[in-house]
Amino acid sequence: MALKVSMKVNGKPASAELEERTLLVTFIREHLRLTGTHVGCDTAQCGACTVLMNGKAIKSCSIVAMQAEGAEILTIEGVAKPDGTLHPMQAAFKENHGLQCGFCTPGMVMNALDFAKSHPEPTEQEVRESLEGNLCRCTGYHNIVKSIMAGARAMAGK
Amino acid sequence: MHAFHYHRPASLKDALSLGSQKTEGRYLAGGQSLVQAMKLRLSSPTDLIDLNALGDLKTLKAESGSVTIGAMVRHAEVAGSSGVKKTIPALAALAGMIGDRQVRHMGTIGGSIANNDPAADYPAAVLGLGATITTNKRKIEADKFFRGLYETALEPGELITSVSFPAPKRAAYMKFKNPASRFAIVGVFVADFGGNVRVGVTGAGPSAFRQTEMEKALSAKFAPESVANIKVKSDGLNNDLHASPEYRAHLITVMTKRAVEAALK
Numbered sequence: 001m002a003l004k005v006s007m008k009v010n011g012k013p014a015s016a017e018l019e020e021r022t023l024l025v026t027f028i029r030e031h032l033r034l035t036g037t038h039v040g041c042d043t044a045q046c047g048a049c050t051v052l053m054n055g056k057a058i059k060s061c062s063i064v065a066m067q068a069e070g071a072e073i074l075t076i077e078g079v080a081k082p083d084g085t086l087h088p089m090q091a092a093f094k095e096n097h098g099l100q101c102g103f104c105t106p107g108m109v110m111n112a113l114d115f116a117k118s119h120p121e122p123t124e125q126e127v128r129e130s131l132e133g134n135l136c137r138c139t140g141y142h143n144i145v146k147s148i149m150a151g152a153r154a155m156a157g158k
Numbered sequence: 159m160h161a162f163h164y165h166r167p168a169s170l171k172d173a174l175s176l177g178s179q180k181t182e183g184r185y186l187a188g189g190q191s192l193v194q195a196m197k198l199r200l201s202s203p204t205d206l207i208d209l210n211a212l213g214d215l216k217t218l219k220a221e222s223g224s225v226t227i228g229a230m231v232r233h234a235e236v237a238g239s240s241g242v243k244k245t246i247p248a249l250a251a252l253a254g255m256i257g258d259r260q261v262r263h264m265g266t267i268g269g270s271i272a273n274n275d276p277a278a279d280y281p282a283a284v285l286g287l288g289a290t291i292t293t294n295k296r297k298i299e300a301d302k303f304f305r306g307l308y309e310t311a312l313e314p315g316e317l318i319t320s321v322s323f324p325a326p327k328r329a330a331y332m333k334f335k336n337p338a339s340r341f342a343i344v345g346v347f348v349a350d351f352g353g354n355v356r357v358g359v360t361g362a363g364p365s366a367f368r369q370t371e372m373e374k375a376l377s378a379k380f381a382p383e384s385v386a387n388i389k390v391k392s393d394g395l396n397n398d399l400h401a402s403p404e405y406r407a408h409l410i411t412v413m414t415k416r417a418v419e420a421a422l423k
Contacts, residue, residue, distance in 0.1 A: 003164055005334040015347065019161065020161065020162060020164040020206075021159045021160070021161055021196075023161070023164060023197075024159075025192075033232075041192060042197070043197075044190065044194055044261065045338070045339070046414060047258070047260060050260055053260055053263075056234070056265060057259060058260050058263050059260045059264075061189055062189065062194060062261075062264065063189050063193060063264065064189070064193060064206075066164045066166070067186070067189060067208060067210060069166065078195050091193070110261070111260065114259075115259070117191060130259055132257075132258040132259070132260060132340060133257070133258025133260045134258075155334050
């Protein structure tokens with residue numbers, strides 16, 4: 001019971017014969033070896049597995065890889081420039097100490113990238129609401145919220 | 159997760175034909191409840207019939223008197239639709255309160271209603287607005303659709319294609335949510351159709367229901383004080399670690415009152 005699935009991951013074509021029950025996050029981590037996307041709770045609560053599918057933040061532990069057939073997936077590995085220059089949102093997390101252990105950070109950054117596209121100058125309240133689906137067990141969110149507010153402004157060139 | 163066969167039909171006809179052949183199969187909409195249930199082995203379908211390629215199920219029409227939402231329209235689209243915001247703002251607001259933004263990007267109205275989770279948000283609006291559910295076979299009135307815990311009027315293989323909501327004069331949804339899961343501990347959708355008021359309640363019982371005593375009081379006078387002194391009986395309401403039946407009964411009155419206040423603003 002294996003089926004072929006093809007998608008684009010970080011701009012490159014990726015396809016494989018997969019067992020149909022393979023989750024998207026399993027394909028990303030174990031087949032493509034892109035281990036920046038994390039599995040935290042595995043029950044759709046923590047958001048550590050957040051990736052962009054066709055530009056929208058989704059939880060990659062909550063869909064099977066087959067559901068991403070033909071889609072464009074962006075993971076944390078595809079966010080910085082090839083020369084290593086950080087994306088403005090990543091730079092904002094660094095600048096504002098928006099992480100401690102870093103486990104939730106890839107999911108936070110991916111969700112923030114999508115959120116910032118529609119919220120170039122978000123309020124603190126809007127940012128906190130946008131993080132309903134992302135859990136952090138270290139920082140109490142204060143610096144994460146600061147980072148996203150700064151990153152969104154930087155992305156909008158403000 | 160147990161193994162299953164995956165299908166991605168390209169047409170509604172093919173989807174329905176698979177749906178009738180695979181008697182232990184399930185239609186897959188956004189998968190935000192189903193995939194998690196399968197991971198926990200609470201659900202073990204032999205086949206998943208993915209509806210994602212069916213463009214016909216992805217249309218959203220907002221006219222002056224009603225909103226018709228295709229079964230595969232995502233919560234985020236309903237929440238962000240200028241047409242829905244204009245015609246039934248309370249419905250757009252409800253869609254924007256479901257789960258979190260990642261879930262709203264995948265989850266669909268058809269999936270939510272067919273699943274009939276006791277704490278899902280959409281069933282409150284379907285009952286509160288008296289929506290009509292259209293399937294491949296027939297039209298089903300909201301009042302005849304929800305049958306009990308995860309149970310609906312859908313027959314094996316039957317597929318929701320769209321849901322139509324009539325536009326009320328005013329409406330609001332108030333949700334007392336579980337802060338961790340964002341599911342409703344109690345959610346109340348109140349809609350005033352000009353003297354005819356409907357109250358849909360979710361989260362409180364095994365399946366969403368209408369609160370007819372409050373409907374009568376609000377139909378006579380659409381004001382928060384009309385319901386403030388109504389004591390809801392706790393018999394048959396849900397009891398779990400989040401809230402007792404008595405607490406939920408109390409919340410129904412509080413949330414209805416707040417919904418009326420919000421609708422009047």
